[in-house]
Amino acid sequence: MQLARVDEINEVDDGIELLLEINGDLDSFDGHFDEVAILPGVIQIGWALAYAKIYKIVSEEKLIDSISALKFQQVIVPGDLVNLSLRLHRDTLVFSFTSGDKKHSSGKLLLSE
Numbered sequence: 001m002q003l004a005r006v007d008e009i010n011e012v013d014d015g016i017e018l019l020l021e022i023n024g025d026l027d028s029f030d031g032h033f034d035e036v037a038i039l040p041g042v043i044q045i046g047w048a049l050a051y052a053k054i055y056k057i058v059s060e061e062k063l064i065d066s067i068s069a070l071k072f073q074q075v076i077v078p079g080d081l082v083n084l085s086l087r088l089h090r091d092t093l094v095f096s097f098t099s100g101d102k103k104h105s106s107g108k109l110l111l112s113e
Contacts, residue, residue, distance in 0.1 A: 001046050002027045007081070009055070015087035015094075016055050020047075024078030039076040044105050048095035052086050058093060062111040070107035 004026065008019035022039065029037040045067065052058045076082055080099055087094045096106035 001043065001050065003047060003050060004082075006051075012087075014089070015057055015085065016051075018051060018055075018084045018086070020082045020084055022076055022078055022080040022082055026078075029078060036075075037078050041070075041072050041105065044072075044076070044097055045070075045095075045107065045109070048084065048086060048093060048107075049109060049111075051084060052088070052093050052095075055086070057086050057088050058111060059113075061113045063113065064109050065112040066110045068108045068110065070105075071103075072105045074102045074104045076104050 004020040004022050006018050007021050010017040024037065028039055028043040045064070049058070049062070049064060053060055053062070076097065082104060083098045085096045085098070091111050093109040093111055095109065097104040
């Protein structure tokens with residue numbers, strides 16, 4: 001899975017916030033709607049876990065056991081600058097993708113090994 005470029009990193013008490021540049025050349029856009037490219041929800045979930053592992057919010061061994069409170073509200077398209085917020089509460093990774101006042105997606109990933 002190809003990841004978006006990280007333009008900015010901000011550490012917070014219980015996690016991290018990343019500013020992601022969503023380029024149109026990401027392989028995630030291939031074949032996902034010909035007329036208007038949008039970032040698939042499954043990729044957003046995968047990115048949340050991948051970035052959490054890269055920035056050591058969770059260990060490499062963690063896998064998604066279940067997903068709750070999953071919402072997709074606004075599409076993410078090529079050219080967007082998107083904030084990814086990652087917070088760990090016990091074994092639950094809470095994520096949200098936003099830009100300005102737009103809420104793109106959010107959810108809770110229950111993790112296990």
